[in-house]
Amino acid sequence: MNVSAKPERTRLSAEDWEDAALRLIADQGVGALAVEALARQLGVTKGSFYWHFRTREALLQAALERWEQYGEREVISQIEAMPDPRARLPELFRRVAHELAPHRVYAALLKALDHPQVVPVMARVSQRRMEFLTNIYREAGLPPEEALNRARLTYAAYVGFLQLNFTLGLPRISHDEFDAYVEHMIKTLTPG
Amino acid sequence: MNVSAKPERTRLSAEDWEDAALRLIADQGVGALAVEALARQLGVTKGSFYWHFRTREALLQAALERWEQYGEREVISQIEAMPDPRARLPELFRRVAHELAPHRVYAALLKALDHPQVVPVMARVSQRRMEFLTNIYREAGLPPEEALNRARLTYAAYVGFLQLNFTLGLPRISHDEFDAYVEHMIKTLTPG
DNA sequence: TATCTACCATACGCACGAGTATGTAATCGC
DNA sequence: GCGATTACATACTCGTGCGTATGGTAGATA
Numbered sequence: 001m002n003v004s005a006k007p008e009r010t011r012l013s014a015e016d017w018e019d020a021a022l023r024l025i026a027d028q029g030v031g032a033l034a035v036e037a038l039a040r041q042l043g044v045t046k047g048s049f050y051w052h053f054r055t056r057e058a059l060l061q062a063a064l065e066r067w068e069q070y071g072e073r074e075v076i077s078q079i080e081a082m083p084d085p086r087a088r089l090p091e092l093f094r095r096v097a098h099e100l101a102p103h104r105v106y107a108a109l110l111k112a113l114d115h116p117q118v119v120p121v122m123a124r125v126s127q128r129r130m131e132f133l134t135n136i137y138r139e140a141g142l143p144p145e146e147a148l149n150r151a152r153l154t155y156a157a158y159v160g161f162l163q164l165n166f167t168l169g170l171p172r173i174s175h176d177e178f179d180a181y182v183e184h185m186i187k188t189l190t191p192g
Numbered sequence: 193m194n195v196s197a198k199p200e201r202t203r204l205s206a207e208d209w210e211d212a213a214l215r216l217i218a219d220q221g222v223g224a225l226a227v228e229a230l231a232r233q234l235g236v237t238k239g240s241f242y243w244h245f246r247t248r249e250a251l252l253q254a255a256l257e258r259w260e261q262y263g264e265r266e267v268i269s270q271i272e273a274m275p276d277p278r279a280r281l282p283e284l285f286r287r288v289a290h291e292l293a294p295h296r297v298y299a300a301l302l303k304a305l306d307h308p309q310v311v312p313v314m315a316r317v318s319q320r321r322m323e324f325l326t327n328i329y330r331e332a333g334l335p336p337e338e339a340l341n342r343a344r345l346t347y348a349a350y351v352g353f354l355q356l357n358f359t360l361g362l363p364r365i366s367h368d369e370f371d372a373y374v375e376h377m378i379k380t381l382t383p384g
Numbered sequence: 385t386a387t388c389t390a391c392c393a394t395a396c397g398c399a400c401g402a403g404t405a406t407g408t409a410a411t412c413g414c
Numbered sequence: 415g416c417g418a419t420t421a422c423a424t425a426c427t428c429g430t431g432c433g434t435a436t437g438g439t440a441g442a443t444a
Contacts, residue, residue: 011391011440029306034431046433047392056432113303113359114221123360130363149376152363156352163351164344167305168315171322171344184341188380203410203421226401238403240422248402 012042014052014062021063026104030112033060057117064121067105071125075102076132085139089190092136096158097182100166107166110159130155142191154189204234206244206254213255218296222304225252249309256313259297263317267294268324277331281382284328288350289374292358299354322347334383346381 020042024033035049035056042048053059075095082088096103106125109118130151137147164170173181212234216225227241227248234240245251267287274280288295298317301310322343329339329346356362365373 031306035433036431044391045393047394049392050433051391054433108306110355111303111305113355114223114300119360123362126356126360126362145372146376149373150380152353152356152373153349153377153380156356157345157349158352159355160348160351160353161344163302163305163355164318164348168311168318170315170318180337181341181344184338185345188342188345227403228401236421237423239424242403243421246403 012044012048012052015066016042017049017052017059018063018066021059022067022105025063025108025112029108030060030115030118035059060117064109064118068121068125079136085136086141086192088136089140090186093182093186093190097178103162104166107162110162111167126155126159137191140191150189150191157185157189204236204240204244207258208234209241209244209251210255210258213251214259214297217255217300217304221300222252222307222310227251252309256301256310260313260317271328277328278333278384280328281332282378285374285378285382289370295354296358299358302351302354303359318347318351329383332383342381342383349377349381 017038020038021033024038024041033056036046039045039049049059053062075092079088079092079095082091106122109122112118113122133151133155134147137150138144142150165173209230212230213225216230216233225248227238231237231241241251245254267284271280271284271287274283298314301314304310305314325343325347326340329342330336334342357365
């Protein structure tokens, strides 16, 4: 990912456009993704865009696939590297709870599931994450059937939390209250 | 709500437009709500629409408020009428799990949270439901703080489930598997 | 240094959906 | 049964955002 801001005045690549698109999506949602708006934000005009992409749809597709590939590899590998399986779940919970930034794109895509292009991407990403969760629960000692259901429940709670908090700003919750909520989640959803 | 289909050829009221709008939202999402499309579906033209409503925005607003008021009063009152507080939660879970139709509008609005008009409505509805859930948990014996957190968790799981299943079609789950999942939810989230 | 190509600007066309202007048929109060 | 109001049709305007056509410029290449 290109971390640089706007004041850079070199020439742009397709990846620059995709990154900018993802930033705009995270900030204002998929509906705000318009080529002229993006071009203004990058300090160029449409002429540039249509050299790199055939259509707006193509940009969205490329940006989504880039996001999907870039993924969350670090988190998964770091969690799986932990020696004690029982310790993985609390660590995972606390981690996603306190690193909300990486989830902003996912949250933005969640509230844009009426756009047909995002549905398959979200389906794949969510599926992979749920399989990862299922494995963790099995390694923590749950029988296969129960591990699967618990993973479904946990991931649904994650998705719902993003919607209720990020988007609806609900409930109005303080920092301490939030920590208490996370601990409650761990106590309720973690076996043993 | 007017249950009648299209072949009726009487004159329309504002409520008819609102009901049709809600049906269209449930079927194709908020983004598909266009006045000419709605008019076609009702067998009339735009001229009719702009007699009943000043703008498209006004129709959406009216439809949302209508949905909010119409609400889920029956479910809440029926549950609260149950004598044994401990029996309410399992009953509530099984009920919402097997009556998915009334949740279609809610699910459609969930994937349209990038439309500014739906956010406050969804915030109010979700807030009220969570307060209802919190009460149930308290009456089931949980201390206030824990009841609140458990309600947050449960409602987040509900919201996430709608997104993952209705919209993403994920996970591909059979009828029996689904029943098992519901029972797992009850066992995990119900105190005692 | 000539030119070639990648990158971008400018100026259009075009479709689509919201909203307006105005005429007309049906229905109600009396 | 007659004017007034309600409900709708028809035919426009207009803004917005996508895509296209075409010409320009800076850096690489030879």
